[in-house]
Amino acid sequence: MLWLDHVSKKFGDRSVLSDLTFKVRPGEVYGLLGPNGAGKTTTINTICNLVKPDQGSIRILDRRPVSEATKALVGIVPQENLLYRSLTCAENLHFFARIYGLSQVKRVERVYECLKLVNLLDRADSIVENLSGGMQRRLSIALALVHQPKLVILDEPTTGLDIESRYEIWDLIRLLKTQGITVLLTTHLLEEAEHLCQRIGIIKGGKLLKQGTLDSLSQCISAALVALVDTPQPDRATARAEQLGFPLRHYGRDLAFWVPQPMSLRELLAAFEGIELTSVALQPVRLEHVYLEITRSV
Numbered sequence: 001m002l003w004l005d006h007v008s009k010k011f012g013d014r015s016v017l018s019d020l021t022f023k024v025r026p027g028e029v030y031g032l033l034g035p036n037g038a039g040k041t042t043t044i045n046t047i048c049n050l051v052k053p054d055q056g057s058i059r060i061l062d063r064r065p066v067s068e069a070t071k072a073l074v075g076i077v078p079q080e081n082l083l084y085r086s087l088t089c090a091e092n093l094h095f096f097a098r099i100y101g102l103s104q105v106k107r108v109e110r111v112y113e114c115l116k117l118v119n120l121l122d123r124a125d126s127i128v129e130n131l132s133g134g135m136q137r138r139l140s141i142a143l144a145l146v147h148q149p150k151l152v153i154l155d156e157p158t159t160g161l162d163i164e165s166r167y168e169i170w171d172l173i174r175l176l177k178t179q180g181i182t183v184l185l186t187t188h189l190l191e192e193a194e195h196l197c198q199r200i201g202i203i204k205g206g207k208l209l210k211q212g213t214l215d216s217l218s219q220c221i222s223a224a225l226v227a228l229v230d231t232p233q234p235d236r237a238t239a240r241a242e243q244l245g246f247p248l249r250h251y252g253r254d255l256a257f258w259v260p261q262p263m264s265l266r267e268l269l270a271a272f273e274g275i276e277l278t279s280v281a282l283q284p285v286r287l288e289h290v291y292l293e294i295t296r297s298v
């Protein structure tokens with residue numbers, strides 16, 4: 001569906017994308033993760049033909065190079081909603097449908113379908129500035145879908161939304177997938193990627209560090225489980241973990257040990273016998289652990 005092939009981009013002397021190669025397969029939700037300034041938005045801008053790469057190529061669908069013509073195949077939901085705030089939801093959609101050259105009949109049909117899809121039919125005649133943040137974001141997604149693109153790009157779709165609105169957007173993204181729409185999603189929220197994405201690419205400094213399914217990325221770290229430990233005796237706990245062969249990590253202020261083999265909480269507590277533990281949480285390996293390992297190592 002989408003193929004970035006050795007794409008590099010510099011702004012002045014500064015390399016922002018460096019030999020970036022990845023493919024998004026038809027019908028999948030692909031998550032592009034990376035810290036601030038990693039190059040996620042620049043990547044999106046190259047796909048949308050807004051920024052021209054210095055090297056490499058980008059192909060969409062049947063290997064067509066990115067151009068003005070391929071813009072019709074892509075729907076973009078930018079970080080900031082680009083809505084006409086004094087117009088209604090339906091007027092916004094009609095406006096964008098006209099820009100994409102849809103006929104009058106088709107426009108009416110698509111405006112109805114898109115409002116229905118994002119669950120805003122009852123707000124068709126509401127002025128945008130009177131909508132909640134979550135509704136505005138859903139309308140923004142509807143605008144990206146009005147011309148029936150094959151690929152939808154969502155740039156941090158849930159940033160700044162409350163938890164309920166976030167879940168509505170997640171449901172909507174799942175719905176897009178059931179309709180066969182391919183989704184490229186950037187996010188800071190690792191939980192979001194865990195819930196939605198079939199494959200994930202991790203970028204930093206414009207370079208793709210790793211990509212794969214959640215399961216395959218989890219193999220990057222040699223842990224079956226992660227033990228988060230709160231203890232007034234961190235030195236003793238660390239020494240015991242070393243004896244046991246449990247690698248030590250710090251996640252924020254949490255002390256953590258990678259547990260190489262599956263183990264019950266009872267077995268773990270027995271292994272740390274004689275050391276005061278205020279609390280212990282035994283977790284499966286999460287994307288957060290993998291992400292930190294990969295991005296910290298460069």
Ligand SMILES: Nc1ncnc2c1ncn2[C@@H]1O[C@H](COP(=O)(O)OP(=O)(O)OP(=O)(O)O)[C@@H](O)[C@H]1O
Pocket residue numbers: 011016034035036037038039040041042043
């Ligand atoms: N037009 C530009 N001119 C110069 N530098 C730019 C331009 N656009 C982006 N950059 C720089 O390129 C780097 C990557 O920016 P980009 O917005 O792609 O990162 P990002 O991963 O999307 O970050 P964020 O998560 O904060 O949105 C940043 O250091 C940014 O300052």
